[in-house]
Amino acid sequence: MFKLPRKTLINFILIVCFILLASNSLSCFKDSVQKTFKPHLSFIGLLKREIGGIVFYHRNMIKAEDLALEVGVLRSKLFDLREIYQENSRFKNLLNFKQKSPLRLIPARVIGRSVDSWSSSVIIDKGKYQGIKRGMAVINHSGLIGRIIESADGVSKVLLINDPGQGISSIVQRSRQEGLVSGTLGANLIMRYLPENAQIITGDIIVTSELSQIYPKGLLIGKVINVGVEFSGLNRYAVVRPSVDLANIEEVLVIIQ
Amino acid sequence: MKKCFLFLAVIFIVTLQLIWPGFLTFFNCKPDLLLVFAVSLVFYFDFKTALIFAILTGFAKDIFLPSSFAINTVSFSIWVYLVYKLLRQISSENDYVRLAIVLLVIFLNNIVTNLQILSLGNIVPMGIFLRNLIISSIYSAAVSPLIYKLIKKIGAGV
Numbered sequence: 001m002f003k004l005p006r007k008t009l010i011n012f013i014l015i016v017c018f019i020l021l022a023s024n025s026l027s028c029f030k031d032s033v034q035k036t037f038k039p040h041l042s043f044i045g046l047l048k049r050e051i052g053g054i055v056f057y058h059r060n061m062i063k064a065e066d067l068a069l070e071v072g073v074l075r076s077k078l079f080d081l082r083e084i085y086q087e088n089s090r091f092k093n094l095l096n097f098k099q100k101s102p103l104r105l106i107p108a109r110v111i112g113r114s115v116d117s118w119s120s121s122v123i124i125d126k127g128k129y130q131g132i133k134r135g136m137a138v139i140n141h142s143g144l145i146g147r148i149i150e151s152a153d154g155v156s157k158v159l160l161i162n163d164p165g166q167g168i169s170s171i172v173q174r175s176r177q178e179g180l181v182s183g184t185l186g187a188n189l190i191m192r193y194l195p196e197n198a199q200i201i202t203g204d205i206i207v208t209s210e211l212s213q214i215y216p217k218g219l220l221i222g223k224v225i226n227v228g229v230e231f232s233g234l235n236r237y238a239v240v241r242p243s244v245d246l247a248n249i250e251e252v253l254v255i256i257q
Numbered sequence: 258m259k260k261c262f263l264f265l266a267v268i269f270i271v272t273l274q275l276i277w278p279g280f281l282t283f284f285n286c287k288p289d290l291l292l293v294f295a296v297s298l299v300f301y302f303d304f305k306t307a308l309i310f311a312i313l314t315g316f317a318k319d320i321f322l323p324s325s326f327a328i329n330t331v332s333f334s335i336w337v338y339l340v341y342k343l344l345r346q347i348s349s350e351n352d353y354v355r356l357a358i359v360l361l362v363i364f365l366n367n368i369v370t371n372l373q374i375l376s377l378g379n380i381v382p383m384g385i386f387l388r389n390l391i392i393s394s395i396y397s398a399a400v401s402p403l404i405y406k407l408i409k410k411i412g413a414g415v
Contacts, residue, residue, distance in 0.1 A: 018334075022312075022327040026319055033320045037272070044276055112275035115321045117286045117389045118370045118381075123275070123321070149323055159323050164379035186285070186385045247279060 031152040034123065038155050041111040042125055049250075103216065104257035105139075106130055110249055111155070120163040120185060121146075124252060127154045135214055137255045143220035143243035144168070144208065145252055156254075160246050161221065162189060169212040170221055175199030178209055181221055181240060187247075189222060191238040198236050200227055206240050216255060262411045263298075263310050270294050270404075271317045284388055288397040289363055291318045293404045295333045296362050299340045300349055300405070301412040311337040328373055336362050355405065360398040367394060 053060065108130075112123035126132050128151050138145045138158050146166070150157040159166060162183035170181045170191065177199045179191040194200060204224040210217040226239040270290050277287045295314045298307035315333030322329070340358060349355050367390045374381055381389075 019327075019331050022316065022319075022330040026316070026327045026330070029316070030320050033317070037275070040272065041275060044272065048276065048278070112321070113277065114323075115271070115274045115291065115318050116289060116370070117393045118367070118374060119323050121323045157321075157323065163323065164374055164381050165323065165377065182379070184380075184382050184385055185389065186382070190382075247282075247285065 030150060034150075034152045034155045034157075038111065038125065041123070042109075045109070045111050103255050105253040106132060106256055108132075108156075108252050108254055110252065118185070119165075120160040120183060120246070121149070122158050122160065122249060122252075124156050124158055124254075125154065126254065127152045127156045129153055131256050132156050132254050133256075137215045137219065138252050139219060139255060140244055140249065140252050142245075143222065144215065145244055145246070145249060147214050148254065158252065161242060161244075162186065162246050168215060168221065169209045170206050171209040172200050172224075173205040173207050175204070178211070179206075179238070181206060187241070188225065189240040189242055191224070191240050192230070192235065194236040194238060196229075196234070196236060200224060200236070200238055202227060204238075206238075259411055259414065260306065263302075263306070264313075266294070266407060266411060267310065267314055267317060270314075271321070274318075275321060283396060284392050286389055286393040286396055288400045289366070289393065290397070290400065290404060291315075291329075292333065292336070292363055292366055293359055293397050293401045294408070295337055296340055296359050297355075297401065297404050297408050299337055299344060300355055301408045304337075304341050307337050307341070308334055324373070326373075328370070332366060332369055336366065352402070356398055356401060359401045360394055363394045363397045364390065 106126055108124035108126040110122045111125045114121045124138075132148055132151050134148055134151050136148045138147060144161055146158045146160040146163070148156050149159045160183070161168065161181070162185060164183050164185055166181075166183045168181040169178070171178050175198075177194065179194045179198075179200075181189050181191045184190055191200075191206060202224055206221045206224065208215040208217060208219040208221060220243050222240040222242040224238045225241045228237055228239070229235075230237050274287070274290050281287070291314045295307075295311035298310050302310075311333040312330055315329035315331070316327065318329040318333075319327045340362065343358065347354065349358065371381060371386055371390070
């Protein structure tokens with residue numbers, strides 16, 4: 001009869017116990033360790049920004065001049081948009097539409113990034129104390145960034161939209177074609193499950209859909225740069241360039257309501 | 258005292274990994290300093306110390322990863338054990354041998370990580386998989402002499 005030596009059995013039990021212990025204790029330690037790392041990560045981040053400001057002074061000066069010009073153009077556009085907004089509000093009231101409540105946002109600063117090349121996440125300096133909870137959407141002025149996956153007392157972890165673990169229910173703004181946007185770890189995202197006759201072309205804007213349980217409807221994800229047919233030949237896919245430069249995020253906004 | 262310095266070195270490397278500057282990343286890849294550190298410990302310390310600090314390093318890495326399973330805690334300790342076994346068969350006096358061992362371990366660890374991603378039902382395109390596998394492994398091996406120096410200094414009592 002098959003019989004295991006006593007020593008092998010004990011070693012096997014010890015290894016199993018070690019794996020279970022490591023996996024269980026991971027969640028217990030996560031909050032406290034991340035909290036411990038926060039002060040010096042914030043300090044180093046500040047130092048990095050200040051040194052970067054001095055080293056890249058000339059580049060920043062030119063950039064500031066360009067931005068000042070852009071601000072002028074945008075101000076005039078904003079003025080036009082305000083007019084349109086007011087007009088729109090009046091029409092909505094007239095039609096007795098339910099007024100869309102504005103999003104409640106919490107600004108946060110990125111203090112750390114993913115520790116390896118196989119995931120895409122950032123650590124921000126706001127957490128449970130500021131009302132941030134797991135599952136909240138994270139954006140910036142350019143569009144969608146990701147969602148909160150862990151929230152400790154003063155820090156939170158954000159899973160970026162280019163992580164392969166992400167799946168965002170989305171639509172093409174022009175044709176209302178639905179699909180699922182997921183990350184690839186690269187600079188671009190991929191929109192899958194598009195039918196063969198999907199109304200999607202290069203240059204289309206992709207936004208979050210109302211089917212999404214996490215993300216509010218209409219958040220800008222990116223622009224289609226390529227459309228192809230999947231290996232099976234049954235569906236099409238679209239390569240989406242995110243509207244946010246995910247490699248260089250410094251400040252984010254967490255949607256708390 | 259040496260263990261105290263090793264503990265501080267773990268904190269330093271975790272911090273470095275978290276704030277790794279964007280301009281030092283090649284094709285969006287950064288070196289896996291924590292794995293290099295864990296493997297290098299076997300070259301300069303006794304097996305027990307190396308194993309304990311490899312577990313600690315893997316644990317620290319898992320804490321800052323989105324995944325909830327402690328894969329690095331387990332895999333780092335396995336790599337340290339395997340490298341220890343290997344070093345009983347071959348000599349690691351030559352720097353190139355150490356470099357080759359580190360490169361091999363990182364390469365295999367990257368494959369294991371990708372398999373874990375696939376097992377969760379997520380897909381990484383082949384191009385990005387190869388990019389991460391090759392560039393990240395070579396980059397990690399390339400910076401490993403700096404980690405050796407750090408560990409050597411700690412081993413010599415700083």
